[in-house]
Amino acid sequence: MGKKVSELEGAELDLWVLRAERGDPGLVIRGIPQPYSTEWSVGGPIIERERIELHTGSAGKPFWVAYCGAGDLRGTGDSALTAAMRAYVASKFGEEVPG
Template sequence: MKTDELAGSTLDYWVARAEGVEPTVDQQLKFCPSSSWTDAGPIIERERIMICWETDHWIAGAAEFANSRKGRIVKGPTALVAAMRAYVMSRFGETVEGQ
């Protein structure tokens, strides 16, 4: 699955994996960084994720990833979706397998 297309619970699952957690169904219901600033805020701050509005969508890039040769900015319908896609991409690359 393309990282820049992840959304909803699938995106939340991959953010949890990036955080070093193998989430259970119960944990997934409590950890929703793609829609909760409480869950995503600390990640955005710690990872120095850039978020910006661009015409009709949000864009984001993780500092570590943006500085690499593979650096890429990702889009999203919301600031949190864009930021969490950028975070997952910085950890796993352009595609993820499973879940």
């Protein structure tokens, strides 16, 4: 059964970003992947390269929406990086990834 990209967070999201970067959904690594979803120096270059659009939501708390590529694929999150990395993973693998 798959897992929704919108539910990925932390190291699990970072692993899927690495898999998207390598183009391999079955990639297995040892250790912890780079912090794509929490460090601008790591995730920022992907945002620029992929031209990911970031928008703030209208809710009272911090909320971000990111769009990557053509179509309706987007990512949301409490931080811009989380939203952007979810959008990036969704643009490569769809709205669900293998669980």
